[in-house]
Amino acid sequence: MILIVGGGPAGSLSAIALKNYDVTVVEEHSSAGFPVQCAGLISERCYRELKKFSDCKVNDIRGAVFFSPNNSVELEGKVGAVVVERKLLDRDLLAKASEYANVMIKTKFLGVEKGKAVLRSMGKKIELDYDYIIGADGVYSTVSNVFNFKKPEVYSALQITCRFECISDDLVEIYFGFSDYFCYAIPFDEFAKIGVISSQNPMPVMRRLLRWLGKRVKGSVLELNAGAIPIGLVDFVKDRVMLIGDSAGMVKPYTGGGLYYILKAVEKLKHFPNLKKVQKEYVKDLRIEYKVGTKIAKLYRTLEPEDYDYLIGVAREHGDLARELDMDRPSTLLKLIPLILKIVKRRKILMKLSSLL
Ligand SMILES: Cc1cc2nc3c(=O)[nH]c(=O)nc-3n(C[C@H](O)[C@H](O)[C@H](O)COP(=O)(O)OP(=O)(O)OC[C@H]3O[C@@H](n4cnc5c(N)ncnc54)[C@H](O)[C@@H]3O)c2cc1C
Secondary structure, X not given: OEEEEOOOHHHHHHHHHOOOOOEEEEOOOOOOOOOOOOOOEEEHHHHHXXXXXXXXXXXXXXXXXXXXXXXXXXXXXXXXXXXXXXXXXXXXXXXXXXXXXXXXXXXXXXXXEOOEEEEEEOOEEEEEOOOEEEEOOOOOOHHHHHOOOOOOEEEEEEEEEEEEOOOOOOEEEEEOOOOOOOEEEEEEOOEEEEEEEEOOOHHHHHHHHHHHHHHHEXXXXXXXXXXXXXXXOOOOEEOOEEEOHHHHOOOOOOOOOOHHHHHHHHHHHHHOOOHHHHHHHHHHHHHHHHHHHXXXXXHHHHOOXXXXXXXXXXXXXXXXXXXXXXXXXHHHHHHHHHXXXXXXXXXXXXXXXXXXX
């Protein structure tokens, strides 16, 4: 029996991919998708895959407006994007998984004793025989702790939902120069999800951002979520145990988006039960993307607000270059680097950008 710990997207999609096996999914909450810790922004390509299981689209997104404290530019990339309703997506995925697997809600994985998985289900302690464990239990994974996996670095995220005067409901807004990562506003029906991501306490950043956004933020905060974003892939296979999703750091290091990388990992489950091969194929597919993505995340830490003001000014003059960029594949930036290095005139910024090479 394969025990999947966690009924979020990584757990449910794994259960669907392993439908020809005897699978049990345990989810500690009474439903999936709660609390929602996601802005729901994914590429069209990612949505096409997820749409097979859930019609969870809220908005189509054609581009982004990038802001620095004193500048802005609207850009459109190579692929479109979609905002999805994560609560609905997670619920539909778990429902689909339950067609193939035994799903136990309100059941928490506690650890392993004498070769059996120990669970607490509806208040009762139970033991379960298993052949494999898949830890899809999120950023603070118990499976990772129990089996002594390495942990990814963790950034903090804070997200509010409120009424917001969006520039357009098909444009996301990305704010640079407020934290050592970035902040965002994602249109969501007549609301927006406004979020900050930082390696430090995100609360002061959120206050600063909201002050800067001023009257565009309307009314009160309707929902507030604190979350965490794992940055950096870890070695995710040990013997008969595998991590997938946030537990393994399967997140784009430069955006914090996890759904695309989960789909990529689930695709590799076709090699199950050869877990080493699953890992090898995943790494082969995404090695360059992690490498470039991690460098971009490092760059966020070194650029100052005035550097962003300058770079966004440069992007205003050369916005067409963005058409070459794929939001899921940061390696698409590489072929633009020589050109960018020619366009950027400030030596200090050039030195920082050249770290991408
Ligand atoms: C603020 C924020 C915004 C984000 N925005 C985006 C975005 O716009 N686009 C995008 O692609 N990604 C986004 N992400 C990332 C994305 O939400 C995650 O990558 C994704 O949810 C990871 O899925 P998962 O299944 O690995 O983990 P989770 O979604 O965390 O699911 C883990 C599940 O395991 C369960 N669980 C945990 N421990 C146990 C246990 N011991 N026993 C049983 N069950 C357990 C939990 O209850 C949960 O249901 C965002 C993240 C944050 C924090």
